[in-house]
Amino acid sequence: MEILKQRILKDGKGIGTAILKVDTFLNHQIDIDLMEQLGQEFYEHFKDKKVTKVLTIEASGIAIAAFVAKSFNVPLVFAKKVVSKNLEGEILTASVQSYTKGLIYLINVSKKFITKDDNILIIDDFLANGSALLGLAEIVKQGGANLVGAGIAIEKSFQPGRKRAEDAGIDVYSLACIESINDSDIKFKEN
Amino acid sequence: MEILKQRILKDGKGIGTAILKVDTFLNHQIDIDLMEQLGQEFYEHFKDKKVTKVLTIEASGIAIAAFVAKSFNVPLVFAKKVVSKNLEGEILTASVQSYTKGLIYLINVSKKFITKDDNILIIDDFLANGSALLGLAEIVKQGGANLVGAGIAIEKSFQPGRKRAEDAGIDVYSLACIESINDSDIKFKEN
Numbered sequence: 001m002e003i004l005k006q007r008i009l010k011d012g013k014g015i016g017t018a019i020l021k022v023d024t025f026l027n028h029q030i031d032i033d034l035m036e037q038l039g040q041e042f043y044e045h046f047k048d049k050k051v052t053k054v055l056t057i058e059a060s061g062i063a064i065a066a067f068v069a070k071s072f073n074v075p076l077v078f079a080k081k082v083v084s085k086n087l088e089g090e091i092l093t094a095s096v097q098s099y100t101k102g103l104i105y106l107i108n109v110s111k112k113f114i115t116k117d118d119n120i121l122i123i124d125d126f127l128a129n130g131s132a133l134l135g136l137a138e139i140v141k142q143g144g145a146n147l148v149g150a151g152i153a154i155e156k157s158f159q160p161g162r163k164r165a166e167d168a169g170i171d172v173y174s175l176a177c178i179e180s181i182n183d184s185d186i187k188f189k190e191n
Numbered sequence: 192m193e194i195l196k197q198r199i200l201k202d203g204k205g206i207g208t209a210i211l212k213v214d215t216f217l218n219h220q221i222d223i224d225l226m227e228q229l230g231q232e233f234y235e236h237f238k239d240k241k242v243t244k245v246l247t248i249e250a251s252g253i254a255i256a257a258f259v260a261k262s263f264n265v266p267l268v269f270a271k272k273v274v275s276k277n278l279e280g281e282i283l284t285a286s287v288q289s290y291t292k293g294l295i296y297l298i299n300v301s302k303k304f305i306t307k308d309d310n311i312l313i314i315d316d317f318l319a320n321g322s323a324l325l326g327l328a329e330i331v332k333q334g335g336a337n338l339v340g341a342g343i344a345i346e347k348s349f350q351p352g353r354k355r356a357e358d359a360g361i362d363v364y365s366l367a368c369i370e371s372i373n374d375s376d377i378k379f380k381e382n
Contacts, residue, residue: 029244029304030267032260053220058250063267066254069223076221076254082292101273113220 001041001175005188014181027060027125039067042151045173049148051121053077057132065123079107092142094135107135114143122150130161157189192232192366196379205372218251218316230258233342236364240339242312244268248323256314270298283333285326298326305334313341321352348380
């Protein structure tokens, strides 16, 4: 998606060979117009899949996923990283490793929101090692729902996430695939 | 806001005298149509305040705040509860106590997103003890920005949040004010 790639080149900041900061428009301060355009793009790609729900993980996936859900006119469900007192009843759970935050945590979704009648589209801001995506896919599976695919804003194609997702049979659609980062030199994969 | 009150009565679940679960439409599974309507309602109330940014806190405030930001056509900024490797540079920070989760945590916003030229509207899903709201207001103050007010979806009027916010000089606009919860018996405050 050209508009996202151009925005990454304009406002993104590469640090070393692994980190891409997009905090000015995607995951800390959020450009809402851009989110709407991402939502529409994911809708165009997955519109024939009879999506009944969009699933993401708190927190930085929520804004994008909200506009995807708007485009499909379906509810959004987000997996929680902490089980609060307000989360009760049967819970679907999977473990996720965060490399940027240096920890492993459980993600949780109330079972009532993921059912065998659902066609779930997973949305997230980044695909890097794939741990969050595989965790969300595990939750979809536990709920007995059908996973129609995963829409990712930015894929770090030099990390193993896509391979792991494809090996798990997940149809991944990424809007900007980063081939390499060398500080300010950010290269996209050829489509 | 009548539509939100009716939805709380229909789909909310009171537990004991303090907890109101709204996880089917507000803070776990999210009704996007409703979020748009809340966004529009907050816009109508604050539209003369020259809002330049909407500020919320991860995670359950993000979806509402995204549609408020859309109505105002301004960026959304969300405060983070964990400082990740991707958050660097000068950071504004405040401490927040979560009663539902039973912990105290720091919330963080990159200083570059809250400036003296900003008119900030804070948005959150709940106002109960007011700790999150006061923490966000503290961050606005640290950044030297102008706080135009706070838009809250559901206020637990039997808890001290509103009083604490008003004592701090914050203009609070809540869409549904709960006077009392007794399990399934949920009463709203008269307007």
